[in-house]
Amino acid sequence: MLSFEEATARLQAAGQTHVLRFWSELSGEEKDVFLDELSQLDPEELSQHCRAAAEAASRASGEGERLDTHMEPVAAEFIGSVCKSDKETLKQWDDEGILQIAENRVAVLLLAGGQGTRLGVSYPKGMYNVGLPSGKTLYQIQAERIQKVQELANEKNGSKCTVPWYIMTSEFTLEPTEKFFKENGYFGLDPSNVIMFEQRMIPAVSFDGKIILEKKNKIAMAPDGNGGLYRALVDNNVLEDMEKRGVQYVHVYCVDNILVKLADPVFIGFCVSKGADCGAKVVEKAYPAEPVGVVCRVDGIYQVVEYSELKPEMAEQRHPGGELVYSSGNICNHFFTRDFLQEVAQKFQGQLKQHVAIKKVPFVDEEGSLVKPTKPNGIKMEKFVFDVFQFSKKFVAFEVLREEEFSPLKNADGAPVDTPTTVRRSLLAQHYRWAVQAGANFLDEHGNPITPKLRTAQDVDPPAICEISPLVSYFGEVRHLPHKSLNTPQKQYLPSNTGTDMNLVFQSLTKQQPKNRKKTQHRF
Numbered sequence: 001m002l003s004f005e006e007a008t009a010r011l012q013a014a015g016q017t018h019v020l021r022f023w024s025e026l027s028g029e030e031k032d033v034f035l036d037e038l039s040q041l042d043p044e045e046l047s048q049h050c051r052a053a054a055e056a057a058s059r060a061s062g063e064g065e066r067l068d069t070h071m072e073p074v075a076a077e078f079i080g081s082v083c084k085s086d087k088e089t090l091k092q093w094d095d096e097g098i099l100q101i102a103e104n105r106v107a108v109l110l111l112a113g114g115q116g117t118r119l120g121v122s123y124p125k126g127m128y129n130v131g132l133p134s135g136k137t138l139y140q141i142q143a144e145r146i147q148k149v150q151e152l153a154n155e156k157n158g159s160k161c162t163v164p165w166y167i168m169t170s171e172f173t174l175e176p177t178e179k180f181f182k183e184n185g186y187f188g189l190d191p192s193n194v195i196m197f198e199q200r201m202i203p204a205v206s207f208d209g210k211i212i213l214e215k216k217n218k219i220a221m222a223p224d225g226n227g228g229l230y231r232a233l234v235d236n237n238v239l240e241d242m243e244k245r246g247v248q249y250v251h252v253y254c255v256d257n258i259l260v261k262l263a264d265p266v267f268i269g270f271c272v273s274k275g276a277d278c279g280a281k282v283v284e285k286a287y288p289a290e291p292v293g294v295v296c297r298v299d300g301i302y303q304v305v306e307y308s309e310l311k312p313e314m315a316e317q318r319h320p321g322g323e324l325v326y327s328s329g330n331i332c333n334h335f336f337t338r339d340f341l342q343e344v345a346q347k348f349q350g351q352l353k354q355h356v357a358i359k360k361v362p363f364v365d366e367e368g369s370l371v372k373p374t375k376p377n378g379i380k381m382e383k384f385v386f387d388v389f390q391f392s393k394k395f396v397a398f399e400v401l402r403e404e405e406f407s408p409l410k411n412a413d414g415a416p417v418d419t420p421t422t423v424r425r426s427l428l429a430q431h432y433r434w435a436v437q438a439g440a441n442f443l444d445e446h447g448n449p450i451t452p453k454l455r456t457a458q459d460v461d462p463p464a465i466c467e468i469s470p471l472v473s474y475f476g477e478v479r480h481l482p483h484k485s486l487n488t489p490q491k492q493y494l495p496s497n498t499g500t501d502m503n504l505v506f507q508s509l510t511k512q513q514p515k516n517r518k519k520t521q522h523r524f
């Protein structure tokens, strides 16, 4: 740890000695905590960071103008698509993906360092229980999907495989996440295959380039954005771990999408068969102002333009037929080869663009009292995970169906979209569809059939509440077993047709339901 004199010298070099203004008021213990924090800041990097933040904030508004003339949509023919591909092609991709998984070449990597500010919780988003009948959290759902996809690959290829789960956390999320996983027995996964690591934190800076103090002995720090991944991979020797395990393909995703298909065999298979080193899943944007980035080309190079950086006039542009020009919405599901990650980590990581977020950052005033500002007072610099697309030699985009694969948890209930209620409904509607498509009949509390309705509006529950455990079905696939209690023959729904016990689901669903339930409800 640094001495006070060393810390002062470093801060002087970076022009930041103001952070020591309460030093004489601190207790011995508080001083140690502060020196420990200061020890982790490199003076050279610190002064660069503060200068860059202040400069970037004053430039921020110019970016939109540049995009006006340099941005173009990705032509539809260059986007792979689930709905535009025939069954045979989808099956080939699925088979390819399952094979790669079976051969232990696929890992998933979760970006879970965010603070969940919009959702308004103080704990990691993955621990959120969205109110499903099972009470499962996002982390549990994801863990169970990993188990299931491993099982599908095992059954199809007759070997025992592992999909390692790398979880990038931050100072805010590491401890609670670790504790939660331990308390829950890693949700049935082998702890040695769940690898948590931490991304860096960087100081928040005022508009005049000064570090903000959050306490008399604490700098206001924030994670360096989900693009902090590339530095964290190096800091924590993650790529070496992947190499040791023989991982070649990595599916990177954000924690908040309840419908995320972990290690999606179809997406993996698509990317592998196209020889891609980098890929992104997209959905058609729902409306111009939807807060999703758009996959497009800028100066001929593939990239995502983030919603916060896209001017409304651009977002609102439409083709003569009415479709949005910039319609490829990024759902934060990326495919990378390990070689590509290695190259980015070694050569390009330092070149990643710094994005500026102007935020309300709580600070201590001259008297040392905490102030919660009512208007933005600080700059947080973030890197974005998708900013590496420009370094790719073969980039592919893959369009999937929103209702099957994208429903993110961003806001607290009460907001119109992306809330616990909307994501719960998306999942339950999906499971209801899976069951109906596989031949299930639902009965109401009087034993009368409920008329099947495969499309429901976002603001209503599906006709029957039915939650299917990921341990039963990964993506609606069913096992071909004859079962007497079914009125219609079972159908194969998607290419992955290896075993599940979905017929057990139907059996319970068609039983008489308790009288006091308004709708058929069953948990698995």
Ligand SMILES: CC(=O)N[C@H]1[C@@H](OP(=O)(O)O)O[C@H](CO)[C@@H](O)[C@@H]1O
Binding pocket: 226, 254, 291, 292, 293, 294, 304, 306, 307, 329, 330, 331, 332, 383, 384, 385, 386, 408
């Ligand atoms: C930097 C980054 O990855 N931004 C992503 C990410 O946005 P957040 O607002 O950070 O959650 O998830 C969105 C999808 O939910 C995606 O559209 C967007 O581009």
